[in-house]
Amino acid sequence: MIRYCIGCGDQIPPKRIEIIPSTKTCTGCSTTGAKIGVTIMHGNLEKDDTWVETEFINPDDYVPYPPSYNIENNEE
Numbered sequence: 001m002i003r004y005c006i007g008c009g010d011q012i013p014p015k016r017i018e019i020i021p022s023t024k025t026c027t028g029c030s031t032t033g034a035k036i037g038v039t040i041m042h043g044n045l046e047k048d049d050t051w052v053e054t055e056f057i058n059p060d061d062y063v064p065y066p067p068s069y070n071i072e073n074n075e076e
Contacts, residue, residue: 005029036062 003012007029016023023030035056043050 034059038062 001014001017003017003023004010005012005026005028006024008026010026010028012023012026016027025031036059037054037056040053040055041050042053
């Protein structure tokens with residue numbers, strides 16, 4: 001299916017339409033911007049009561065753990 005951007009009139013790439021079927025804009029005209037997906041594990045590992053969520057944030061808000069951060073003990 002060929003679809004054209006309502007912003008600039010260029011053809012929307014087929015892969016974008018496949019991933020976002022309701023899209024009406026090309027990536028250049030999109031106002032959403034890039035996001036980073038961060039996987040977060042919740043729960044208690046000792047009780048095998050865990051679940052995972054993915055939070056999408058703006059790249060400017062992303063702060064990675066420092067390389068020396070010990071996740072298991074929550075300490076640097």
